[in-house]
Amino acid sequence: MVVTSPSSEIPLALVDVPARPLGPRDVRVRVRAIGVNPVDWKMRSGGPLRLAHRFVGPSGPLVVGVDFAGEVVEAGPRADLAVGARVVGGTDFSRKQLGSYADEVVVRDEQCAVLPDSVSFDAAACLPVPGATAMRAFEVAGGAPKSVLVLGASGGVGIVTLQLARARGMRAVGVCSTRNVALVESLGATAIDYTQSEPLEAARAHGPFDLIVHAVGTATYPLGQCRSLLAADGIVALVVVRPADWLAAAFLPSVTTVLGRPNRKVLAPLVDLLAQGKIEPLIEARIPLAEAERAHQISRAGKVVGKLLLVP
Numbered sequence: 617m618v619v620t621s622p623s624s625e626i627p628l629a630l631v632d633v634p635a636r637p638l639g640p641r642d643v644r645v646r647v648r649a650i651g652v653n654p655v656d657w658k659m660r661s662g663g664p665l666r667l668a669h670r671f672v673g674p675s676g677p678l679v680v681g682v683d684f685a686g687e688v689v690e691a692g693p694r695a696d697l698a699v700g701a702r703v704v705g706g707t708d709f710s711r712k713q714l715g716s717y718a719d720e721v722v723v724r725d726e727q728c729a730v731l732p733d734s735v736s737f738d739a740a741a742c743l744p745v746p747g748a749t750a751m752r753a754f755e756v757a758g759g760a761p762k763s764v765l766v767l768g769a770s771g772g773v774g775i776v777t778l779q780l781a782r783a784r785g786m787r788a789v790g791v792c793s794t795r796n797v798a799l800v801e802s803l804g805a806t807a808i809d810y811t812q813s814e815p816l817e818a819a820r821a822h823g824p825f826d827l828i829v830h831a832v833g834t835a836t837y838p839l840g841q842c843r844s845l846l847a848a849d850g851i852v853a854l855v856v857v858r859p860a861d862w863l864a865a866a867f868l869p870s871v872t873t874v875l876g877r878p879n880r881k882v883l884a885p886l887v888d889l890l891a892q893g894k895i896e897p898l899i900e901a902r903i904p905l906a907e908a909e910r911a912h913q914i915s916r917a918g919k920v921v922g923k924l925l926l927v928p
């Protein structure tokens with residue numbers, strides 16, 4: 617049983633699809649928790665992602681979702697995960713895989729990281745796309761960035777970015793609204809309340825920054841103003857890329873786009889941090905998979921603090 621969206625912007629529907637065959641290095645994972653990301657509902661409408669899915673994705677109905685945590689129930693002959701392993705991972709439509717809003721997913725072994733018993737499926741399912749995105753942002757900053765400004769500090773990406781910054785001993789500043797100031801401060805960051813002052817001007821007093829992570833989908837922070845807050849060799853990592861910023865990202869060394877693609881290499885260190893308590897999941901709500909439409913309505917409103925989970 618999976619949640620599918622067979623044509624453009626239509627209600628989700630639970631349908632039965634035939635079980636996918638396993639390749640030699642594939643595993644079948646019984647899904648226990650699904651992390652909701654804005655990309656899940658963006659995939660349902662037109663736009664570049666949906667187009668990409670049409671060209672390179674699997675045929676048949678679109679099964680949305682990327683992030684999952686669950687148990688391996690079947691393993692191909694060359695897979696390096698055993699039946700019974702607890703794992704977290706992300707699906708990849710460019711490998712012709714169906715999405716994670718499902719009872720089970722079939723993915724390559726190296727798309728999954730193993731979970732210790734101490735890490736719950738719910739906690740793990742918060743990680744894949746947000747964690748991979750945050751890790752990529754630190755990577756594009758090169759060397760060892762010492763300071764970060766996070767725009768969208770209370771969202772899925774923002775929270776894990778701040779927690780990673782804390783684990784790395786970085787100076788962190790997070791832009792959020794009044795209701796999330798205490799949360800951002802509890803993550804070891806200086807909070808800037810965007811409802812009380814012009815946030816980028818307020819951030820100037822705490823700069824310059826080696827890295828600025830732009831992770832707000834519902835508001836615009838002008839790129840030029842962001843760049844003026846950078847240290848020499850600093851970089852703006854655009855998690856959300858507006859058409860107007862494509863040229864800057866293509867030609868300016870101080871601006872780049874980041875894409876979070878979960879795989880074992882990026883997830884294993886995140887799972888370690890989760891097990892050590894250095895990353896703590898913040899789950900706003902657990903919603904039954906059958907009510908995925910409701911989860912998407914909540915996510916679309918752009919107010920989620922931490923993560924929404926779906927439970928099959």
Ligand SMILES: NC(=O)c1ccc[n+]([C@@H]2O[C@H](COP(=O)([O-])OP(=O)(O)OC[C@H]3O[C@@H](n4cnc5c(N)ncnc54)[C@H](OP(=O)(O)O)[C@@H]3O)[C@@H](O)[C@H]2O)c1
Pocket residue numbers: 653654655658745746749767768769770771772773774791792793794795796810831832833834835836854855856874875876877915918919920921922
């Ligand atoms: N490139 C990639 O690989 C990648 C990966 C993940 C996500 N994304 C994109 O990045 C965006 C964020 O993703 P997400 O999962 O973090 O989203 P999210 O969890 O839905 O983010 C919602 C958060 O943003 C905060 N927010 C809203 N307006 C804000 C503003 N003007 N300034 C600062 N914070 C604001 C909201 O709190 P308040 O309303 O209280 O401020 C809320 O806590 C989405 O557009 C998503 O599609 C891209």
